[in-house]
Amino acid sequence: MPIVKVEAPEQANTYDIHIGHGLLKKAAGLLERCRGHRAMIVTDENVAPLYLDAMKAQLEAAGAQASAFVLPAGETTKCMAQLERIYDALIDAHITRQDFVVALGGGVVGDIAGYAACTYLRGVRFIQAPTTLLAQVDSSVGGKVAVNHPRGKNLLGAFYQPELVMIDCDTLKTLDARQVGAGLGEVIKYGCILDRKLFELLNRCGSRVRVMEALAPELDEIIARCCAIKARYVHEDPHDHGVRMQLNFGHTLAHALENTMGYGVLLHGEAVCIGMVAAAGWGEALGVTPAGTGARIERVLRAYGLPTERDERLTRAHLAAVMALDKKAEGDGVRCVLLTKIGACTGTVIRGAQLEVLL
Ligand code: GLY
Numbered sequence: 605m606p607i608v609k610v611e612a613p614e615q616a617n618t619y620d621i622h623i624g625h626g627l628l629k630k631a632a633g634l635l636e637r638c639r640g641h642r643a644m645i646v647t648d649e650n651v652a653p654l655y656l657d658a659m660k661a662q663l664e665a666a667g668a669q670a671s672a673f674v675l676p677a678g679e680t681t682k683c684m685a686q687l688e689r690i691y692d693a694l695i696d697a698h699i700t701r702q703d704f705v706v707a708l709g710g711g712v713v714g715d716i717a718g719y720a721a722c723t724y725l726r727g728v729r730f731i732q733a734p735t736t737l738l739a740q741v742d743s744s745v746g747g748k749v750a751v752n753h754p755r756g757k758n759l760l761g762a763f764y765q766p767e768l769v770m771i772d773c774d775t776l777k778t779l780d781a782r783q784v785g786a787g788l789g790e791v792i793k794y795g796c797i798l799d800r801k802l803f804e805l806l807n808r809c810g811s812r813v814r815v816m817e818a819l820a821p822e823l824d825e826i827i828a829r830c831c832a833i834k835a836r837y838v839h840e841d842p843h844d845h846g847v848r849m850q851l852n853f854g855h856t857l858a859h860a861l862e863n864t865m866g867y868g869v870l871l872h873g874e875a876v877c878i879g880m881v882a883a884a885g886w887g888e889a890l891g892v893t894p895a896g897t898g899a900r901i902e903r904v905l906r907a908y909g910l911p912t913e914r915d916e917r918l919t920r921a922h923l924a925a926v927m928a929l930d931k932k933a934e935g936d937g938v939r940c941v942l943l944t945k946i947g948a949c950t951g952t953v954i955r956g957a958q959l960e961v962l963l
Contacts, residue, residue: 606623606624606708606824606825606828607620607621607622608620608621608728608828608831608832608835609621609631609835609840609898610621610745610746610765610769610834610835610838610839611663611835611838612746612747612765612838612839612842616763617747617767618841619765619766619767619768619769620768620769621745621769621771621831621835622634622768622769622770622771623740623771623773623824623827623828623831624771624772624773625772625773625774625803625824626772626774627770627771627772627773627774628655628658628659628662628733628770628772628774628775629662629854630662631659631662631666631733631770632662632663632665632666632700632759633666634768634770635662635663635665635666635668635731636666636667636904637729637767637768638663638666638667638668638704638705638731639666639667639668639762640667641668641669641702641703641704641729641922642668642669642670642671642698642699642700642703642704642705642708643663643668643669643670643671643703643704643706643731644670644671644672644673644693644694644697644699644703644705645659645660645670645671645672645673645706645708646672646673646675646683646690646705646706646708646709646713646716646717646720647659647672647673647674647675647677647708647709647713647813648674648675648676648709648710648712648713648932649674649675649676649677650676650677650709651677651708651709651710651713651735652672652674652768654775655735655775656672656674656708656734656776657710657734659706659708660672663706664789668704669813669926671697671894673689673690674695675689675690675712675713677712678712678867678868679712679752679862679867679868679871679872680719680867681712681716681798682712682716682750682751682752683751683752686751686752686753687716687719687751690716690717690720690724691720691724693914694720694724694728694746697725699725699728700728701725701726701727701728702727702728702729703728703729704728704729704730704731705717705718705720705721705724705728705729705730705731705732706730706731706733706764707721707730707732707734708733708735708784709733709734709735709736709739710736710738710739711734711736711738711739711742711743711744711872712741713739714732714734714739714743714749715743715748715749715750715751715761716749716750716751716898717730717749717841718730718732718747718748718749718764719749719750719751719760719764720762720768721764721830722749722762722783727764729767730764730765730766731766731767731769732744732745732766732767732768732769732770733769733770733771733772734769734770734771735775735779735822736775736779736783736786736787737776737779737783737786737787737788737790737791737827738783738786738787738789738790738871738872738873739787740771740773740776740787740827740830740831741787741790741791741794741826741827741830741831742790742830742834742851743839744766744771744889745769745831745834745838745839745858746765746834746835746837746848747763747764747765747766747838747842748761748763748844749761749762749763749764750762750809750822752867753862755863755920755926755929756859756863756915756929756930756931757862757863757867757930758859758924758931759931762892763842763844763887763932765842769831771824771827771831773823773824773827774955775788775949776816776823781909782871782874783871783907784816785873785874785908785910786871786873786874786910787873787919788806788873788874788908788910789873789874789876789877789880789905789908789910790873791806791826791830791900792806792905793851793853793854793880793882793907793954794829794830794833794834794878794906795939795946795947796834796853796880796884796901796943796946796947796949797850797853797943797947797948797949798850798947798948799947800814800945800946800947801831801947802826802829802830803904803947805826806863806904806908807903807904807907811907811908811909813897831898834851835949837850837851844855849932849939849941849951850941850949850951852932852939852941853879853880853883853941853942853949854877854878854879854880854881854882854883854941854945855870855876855879855932856879856883856927856930856938856939856940857875857878857879857882857883857914857923857927857963858872858875858876858878858879858927858934858935859875859926859927859930860923860927860930861875861878861879861914861916861918861923862875862925863926864918864922864923865915865918869887870911871962874910874911877905877910877911878912878913878914879902879903879913881901881902881905881912881930882963883940883941883942883943884897884898884901884942884943885898885962886940886942886962887942887944887952888945889962890942890952890954890962892942892943892946892950892952893942893943893944893945893946897943897945897946900946901946920960920963921960923963924956924959924960924963927959928934928956935953936955936956937953937954937955937956937958937959938956938959939951939953940952940953940954940955940959
């Protein structure tokens with residue numbers, strides 16, 4: 605079972621990411637730290653029928669007193685109103701600072717449960733058990749927790765590292781094809797920014813069906829590879845002031861699309877796919893990215909049935925205005941990640957007026 609270590613030095617927090625098969629059915633050993641404590645599992649309506657009982661049983665086997673709070677599924681859940689409901693549940697369950705919040709689900713659950721864990725009592729202990737590919741390769745690692753604001757994605761958030769990440773690759777067997785694709789979008793992103801071999805591997809696999817079949821024996825290795833890349837970024841730059849921003853490749857437009865189209869219309873990973881093709885085009889126009897790179901990325905994404913173009917009805921002016929409110933805004937511009945080739949990237953600030961033209 606691969607174990608990836610995350611060292612986030614500024615937060616004096618080192619934790620392990622355990623990756624394996626059937627982990628949710630045999631996690632009691634990993635959950636030993638919960639012995640004698642309460643643990644509130646936060647999950648959603650899709651995940652609860654599949655994995656909540658197993659998680660509860662493992663926590664109880666570890667000697668914890670487990671309870672659960674089930675959220676509606678989907679990105680619209682990542683809002684202040686649902687956050688308040690989680691706080692109410694934590695108060696009702698008498699969760700104290702020694703107790704745990706356990707996020708069982710995809711990126712939405714991890715983000716909102718993590719933000720609740722970070723802010724409730726100024727911080728209670730936190731475990732991530734991601735059940736989607738996207739959450740396993742990206743959002744459960746590195747401590748970014750947040751809820752959305754009606755005017756911008758993830759505008760209300762914090763950095764709050766979990767104590768443990770438990771990735772059960774078997775949960776991918778129950779994931780629908782659209783969710784798998786969205787996760788692959790983030791895997792392709794790692795290939796684009798840092799790991800050309802990973803990009804080529806996904807390029808060779810050629811289709812979503814084949815990747816799940818052909819890569820099934822290697823999928824945990826791919827997840828571990830993505831987690832290891834992420835762990836390196838988090839170690840170097842836990843608070844996203846420098847090199848970690850490279851992970852935002854494709855995210856500037858992605859967040860604006862998610863906000864403008866309505867949260868949940870596009871899955872986050874799908875929006876990132878459109879954003880990556882756009883960012884490659886901006887890089888080509890600015891002479892930073894070799895010509896044809898956008899087309900290469902587009903081909904790979906298309907092979908997996910992933911979206912590559914935004915809805916043309918969304919105006920440039922509107923998208924540029926939403927981007928100006930993004931976390932990555934800097935002065936009168938927005939910090940964007942551009943590829944210098946497949947497998948390498950650089951950050952640059954693109955001014956608002958220029959961005960509108962590039963869009
Ligand atoms: N998802 C990008 C990051 O965690 O930095």
